[in-house]
Amino acid sequence: MALLELANIHTYYGNIHALKGISITVDKGEIVSLIGSNGAGKSTTLKTISGVLHPKEGTITLEGRRIDHAPAHEIVAMGICQAPEGRRIFPRLTTVENLEMGAFHRSDKAGVQEDMERVFGLFPRLKERRTQQGGTLSGGEQQMLAIGRALMSRPRILLLDEPSMGLSPVLVETIFQIIQDIHAQGTPILLVEQNALMALQVASRGYVLQTGRIVLHDTATHLAENEMVRKAYLGES
Amino acid sequence: MTQSELFIQLLINGVTLGSYLALIALGYTMVYGIIELINFAHGDVYMLGFMISLTFLGFLGVRGTLGGWQLWVVIFGVMLVTMLCTGLINMTIDRIAYKPLRRAPRLAPLITAVGMSFMLENLGMIWKGPSQILYPDIFPAFDIPNGLFGLNTMVLFTTKDVFLMGVTIPLMVVLTLFIRRTKMGKAMRATAQDREAAALMGINVENVIRTTFFIGGALAGAAGMMVGLYLNTGRYLMGFDAGLLAFTSAVLGGIGNVTGAMLGGYVIGFLNAISDQYLSPEWTRAIVFTTLILVLVFKPSGLLGERTPEKS
Numbered sequence: 096m097a098l099l100e101l102a103n104i105h106t107y108y109g110n111i112h113a114l115k116g117i118s119i120t121v122d123k124g125e126i127v128s129l130i131g132s133n134g135a136g137k138s139t140t141l142k143t144i145s146g147v148l149h150p151k152e153g154t155i156t157l158e159g160r161r162i163d164h165a166p167a168h169e170i171v172a173m174g175i176c177q178a179p180e181g182r183r184i185f186p187r188l189t190t191v192e193n194l195e196m197g198a199f200h201r202s203d204k205a206g207v208q209e210d211m212e213r214v215f216g217l218f219p220r221l222k223e224r225r226t227q228q229g230g231t232l233s234g235g236e237q238q239m240l241a242i243g244r245a246l247m248s249r250p251r252i253l254l255l256d257e258p259s260m261g262l263s264p265v266l267v268e269t270i271f272q273i274i275q276d277i278h279a280q281g282t283p284i285l286l287v288e289q290n291a292l293m294a295l296q297v298a299s300r301g302y303v304l305q306t307g308r309i310v311l312h313d314t315a316t317h318l319a320e321n322e323m324v325r326k327a328y329l330g331e332s
Numbered sequence: 333m334t335q336s337e338l339f340i341q342l343l344i345n346g347v348t349l350g351s352y353l354a355l356i357a358l359g360y361t362m363v364y365g366i367i368e369l370i371n372f373a374h375g376d377v378y379m380l381g382f383m384i385s386l387t388f389l390g391f392l393g394v395r396g397t398l399g400g401w402q403l404w405v406v407i408f409g410v411m412l413v414t415m416l417c418t419g420l421i422n423m424t425i426d427r428i429a430y431k432p433l434r435r436a437p438r439l440a441p442l443i444t445a446v447g448m449s450f451m452l453e454n455l456g457m458i459w460k461g462p463s464q465i466l467y468p469d470i471f472p473a474f475d476i477p478n479g480l481f482g483l484n485t486m487v488l489f490t491t492k493d494v495f496l497m498g499v500t501i502p503l504m505v506v507l508t509l510f511i512r513r514t515k516m517g518k519a520m521r522a523t524a525q526d527r528e529a530a531a532l533m534g535i536n537v538e539n540v541i542r543t544t545f546f547i548g549g550a551l552a553g554a555a556g557m558m559v560g561l562y563l564n565t566g567r568y569l570m571g572f573d574a575g576l577l578a579f580t581s582a583v584l585g586g587i588g589n590v591t592g593a594m595l596g597g598y599v600i601g602f603l604n605a606i607s608d609q610y611l612s613p614e615w616t617r618a619i620v621f622t623t624l625i626l627v628l629v630f631k632p633s634g635l636l637g638e639r640t641p642e643k644s
């Protein structure tokens with residue numbers, strides 16, 4: 096049984112049919128990439144998993160248990176948390192308070208403290224900025240905070256929505272290194288990216304999304320060699 | 333009165349009026365901060381606080397001034413129950429009038445709030461009648477400068493003023509600590525800053541909204557009772573007047589900002605006192621709103637407002 100499974104998901108914004116029957120699985124121990132150009136439906140997919148949107152058709156299961164009707168806050172408690180597109184950190188909360196919000200549903204104070212140290216271990220920069228307001232952090236630090244905040248929920252699967260967006264090449268390298276570290280520490284990841292090159296380097300499998308449909312699904316190595324992927328997403332002509 | 337006595341009197345009047353305006357303004361600003369709704373019915377919840385506490389005092393058979401332990405037990409007992417009632421009422425208002433419209437365009441809940449305000453005012457009128465109501469003078473008014481210090485002054489400053497400040501100011505301190513320090517307080521701030529992100533972090537946003545309405549209603553209820561004890565009179569429309577000033581305070585301070593609401597309350601309190609004393613009460617509203625307009629012209633987000641207009 097897959098850890099996370101989306102089966103034939105249809106999601107709408109009013110009359111707009113944004114996801115047209117998407118099926119995706121993520122297994123324990125995996126990094127899975129979801130790539131696609133702007134407007135393909137990547138963020139919609141993550142929002143549907145997180146319960147901010149609910150599918151009109153299809154099922155989402157976490158270890159076999161249906162979660163597609165649960166509200167967003169319960170889904171976090173079940174073990175799925177995301178670092179959303181554009182970071183969406185709380186600008187007038189401090190770094191530490193932002194991290195505490197990630198652990199909102201938890202009552203094990205000792206465990207939360209432990210995880211905060213773990214996050215500070217992954218992102219030493221955040222430790223230096225612990226009492227600074229989120230809105231005053233640099234773009235890269237905000238992205239680290241968004242990922243750290245999601246980790247504070249101790250997720251069984253982590254969703255990342257374009258973590259490299261708007262960052263300098265050096266910072267992109269750093270973020271991707273940390274994504275691999277998080278994975279190596281045992282957290283499976285569903286990684287949404289427009290930066291297909293980087294995404295396919297760290298993932299074991301990948302899906303290509305186009306206007307609400309999965310058009311390709313393969314191992315990351317095969318996708319990186321695929322003619323169409325190279326043309327459309329890796330900037331080759 | 334000499335000039336300096338006038339000035340001291342003005343300070344006292346400003347602080348007392350400012351204290352309860354601030355308490356009401358908090359309810360406007362907290363609700364606005366979280367769901368971007370101007371809860372026009374909020375002033376009327378304050379009126380209900382007045383009437384509910386009056387009713388409980390009636391149950392207890394309290395008519396005149398009390399003393400000793402009786403005074404404190406009655407006052408704080410009735411205040412606690414009143415705050416609980418108005419908190420629950422405010423939560424219920426949200427549940428039946430605003431929650432069904434959570435995803436509707438902003439105008440819909442706004443108009444509903446105006447309607448809710450009319451309903452509560454009419455409820456107050458049917459319940460206690462249309463004329464001015466007397467509120468028992470429970471709290472002893474002891475002239476402090478003359479009686480305690482033997483000063484021969486015209487300044488009116490009694491134990492009632494001390495009591496009003498001694499209740500409202502600690503309530504604001506407790507609220508501030510709650511919002512700064514507790515998990516729920518932080519969740520309220522997070523929700524106000526980005527509701528969807530808050531939900532994505534596992535915060536039950538509806539629960540936060542309910543809590544916000546409860547706290548705002550409880551504070552308004554406390555203010556209603558304090559005003560009853562202080563002025564010993566009120567009326568079903570008292571929520572409209574106080575609500576208008578309190579709402580103005582919230583906007584002046586920067587709507588959505590808790591510290592701003594308290595600051596705004598005191599600024600408006602002082603403006604009222606100054607205008608009442610040096611001009612005349614007929615001018616007071618004009619002065620208050622002129623100040624509001626001037627502040628908003630130079631700082632559209634209010635004195636402490638930091639909300640950017642393009643927030644989605």
Ligand SMILES: Nc1ncnc2c1ncn2[C@@H]1O[C@H](COP(=O)(O)OP(=O)(O)O)[C@@H](O)[C@H]1O
Nearest residue numbers: 108111113131132133134135136137138139140
């Ligand atoms: N709030 C919304 N209301 C209406 N349409 C939306 C909304 N958000 C996204 N869409 C539409 O859904 C489609 C998928 O968007 P999105 O999931 O954000 O794409 P991606 O993340 O892949 O760039 C796009 O056509 C977009 O215009």
Ligand SMILES: [Mg+2]
Nearest residue numbers: 137138139180
């Ligand atoms: Mg997107």
